[in-house]
Amino acid sequence: MLTKRVISCLDVRDGKLAKSVKFVDTKDIGDPVEKAREYYEAGLDELVFYDITASHEGRGIMLDVVRRVAEQVFIPFSVGGGLRSVSDAGQVLEAGAEKVNYNSAAVKRPELLEEAARAFGAQCVVLSMDVMRAPVTPELPSGFEVVIHGGRLRQGLDAITWARRAESLGAGEIVVNSIDADGTREGYDIEITRRIADAVSVPVIASGGGGENQHLYDALTAGHADAALVASMLHYGSHTVAGIKAYLSGRGLPIRKPPAA
Amino acid sequence: MITIVDYNAGNPTSVKRALASVGVESVISPSADVVRDAERIIFPGVGHARATMAVLIERGLDRALSDAFARGTPILGICVGAQLSLSHSEEGDTPCLGLVPGTVRRFPELAKELKVPHMGWNRVRVTRQHPLFEGVPDDNEFYFVHSYYLAPADGQRVLATTQHGIEFVSAFEIDNFAAVQFHPEKSGPLGIDILARFARWQPAARKAPAC
Numbered sequence: 001m002l003t004k005r006v007i008s009c010l011d012v013r014d015g016k017l018a019k020s021v022k023f024v025d026t027k028d029i030g031d032p033v034e035k036a037r038e039y040y041e042a043g044l045d046e047l048v049f050y051d052i053t054a055s056h057e058g059r060g061i062m063l064d065v066v067r068r069v070a071e072q073v074f075i076p077f078s079v080g081g082g083l084r085s086v087s088d089a090g091q092v093l094e095a096g097a098e099k100v101n102y103n104s105a106a107v108k109r110p111e112l113l114e115e116a117a118r119a120f121g122a123q124c125v126v127l128s129m130d131v132m133r134a135p136v137t138p139e140l141p142s143g144f145e146v147v148i149h150g151g152r153l154r155q156g157l158d159a160i161t162w163a164r165r166a167e168s169l170g171a172g173e174i175v176v177n178s179i180d181a182d183g184t185r186e187g188y189d190i191e192i193t194r195r196i197a198d199a200v201s202v203p204v205i206a207s208g209g210g211g212e213n214q215h216l217y218d219a220l221t222a223g224h225a226d227a228a229l230v231a232s233m234l235h236y237g238s239h240t241v242a243g244i245k246a247y248l249s250g251r252g253l254p255i256r257k258p259p260a261a
Numbered sequence: 262m263i264t265i266v267d268y269n270a271g272n273p274t275s276v277k278r279a280l281a282s283v284g285v286e287s288v289i290s291p292s293a294d295v296v297r298d299a300e301r302i303i304f305p306g307v308g309h310a311r312a313t314m315a316v317l318i319e320r321g322l323d324r325a326l327s328d329a330f331a332r333g334t335p336i337l338g339i340c341v342g343a344q345l346s347l348s349h350s351e352e353g354d355t356p357c358l359g360l361v362p363g364t365v366r367r368f369p370e371l372a373k374e375l376k377v378p379h380m381g382w383n384r385v386r387v388t389r390q391h392p393l394f395e396g397v398p399d400d401n402e403f404y405f406v407h408s409y410y411l412a413p414a415d416g417q418r419v420l421a422t423t424q425h426g427i428e429f430v431s432a433f434e435i436d437n438f439a440a441v442q443f444h445p446e447k448s449g450p451l452g453i454d455i456l457a458r459f460a461r462w463q464p465a466a467r468k469a470p471a472c
Contacts, residue, residue: 001425002375002425003382003383070278074282074449074453075448076447096274098447121309123380201373203380203381224374226381259450
């Protein structure tokens with residue numbers, strides 16, 4: 001039986017980790033490669049690297065990070081942030097990532113998903129969508145709106161409409177990131193996660209708000225998600241991969257067993 | 262030295278890196294001559310059956326792989342590489358290499374929560390002992406990404422099965438050829454171990470070909 005995945009996201013700026021991240025066995029603090037390796041060895045199922053480098057030169061640095069990760073980390077990982085074209089994606093895949101992650105660029109030009117799926121296969125194309133609660137209107141029948149640039153720009157685009165469209169264009173997986181829940185550590189937005197998971201047939205990853213083991217359990221059961229994304233819970237050291245997984249499998253979910261310690 | 266077949270089907274570098282992590286040397290090659298004379302071959306791949314078969318034929322790799330198989334070279338097919346070794350694929354109604362009789366089938370309509378592509382970590386139930394799976398624990402998981410599954414004609418050849426709505430073949434072998442549907446290069450330490458065992462695998466001498 002297919003297991004539920006526990007995924008973590010690392011923000012990278014100019015080749016270094018952008019958030020404060022706690023290191024267990026530190027060799028090079030702030031090195032995303034070192035951190036990725038630590039999580040890999042702990043039994044994490046998948047990783048996401050989000051490149052928040054602003055400059056053009058940063059792109060080459062990120063590709064170097066991707067190559068170094070691919071040399072040491074033998075689980076799937078995706079790269080997002082700043083990808084605007086099919087050739088950007090091709091470079092990232094060539095460097096060793098399994099998947100690419102589009103967010104704002106796909107909202108601005110949805111055909112990008114179609115082009116990338118045609119070039120690399122839908123299994124390589126992940127759509128990340130940032131969503132916020134909004135008053136129900138004829139344009140926003142679900143009461144959830146797609147936003148870009150970290151929530152600063154509302155798009156007048158209904159979250160469920162967008163998820164369905166993205167799937168039909170070729171997104172092979174959808175990350176539902178709740179801007180309302182993000183950073184609160186009070187739990188994922190179960191409602192929008194479930195509504196999107198029920199509206200599409202591709203896997204859905206819950207993101208934003210995870211702070212306790214119970215939150216992942218809720219997202220993977222009541223939220224109908226196939227995977228849950230964790231960031232600060234792991235990065236700040238309050239939880240471990242093994243601890244999260246032991247909790248989830250203890251509650252009866254199919255979970256990949258971490259390697260024996 | 263392992264030769265990894267390059268035919269524009271996904272990224273052969275991930276297999277090379279996984280081998281390097283356990284000290285196994287490999288070379289990625291698109292050349293039929295190199296593949297034909299290889300000491301040991303990994304035939305990986307991600308992509309559409311019809312498109313990838315066309316590249317194999319264009320490069321003469323179809324003949325090279327058949328020749329290498331006939332002369333007893335140990336070969337490991339991974340994902341699309343495993344699928345293309347069978348006779349036919351339902352994906353694009355594509356005639357394949359036919360190293361092993363059998364077909365590649367599309368997953369049937371499954372329950373809503375069972376998605377296709379079958380993507381993620383799933384258990385491999387080893388049904389017959391084989392050097393590649395030596396020491397793999399029963400409660401294992403390997404990484405899969407596929408919409409079509411292996412259906413070798415001869416059930417005796419099956420090494421392992423996996424459940425996703427249906428029970429499908431996740432590994433089989435015939436003499437010097439072994440095939441896995443999952444991606445050992447993306448399956449963490451258990452997957453790396455399979456690659457390391459392949460690098461040491463000495464298949465029994467191949468029976469003389471029929472003609």
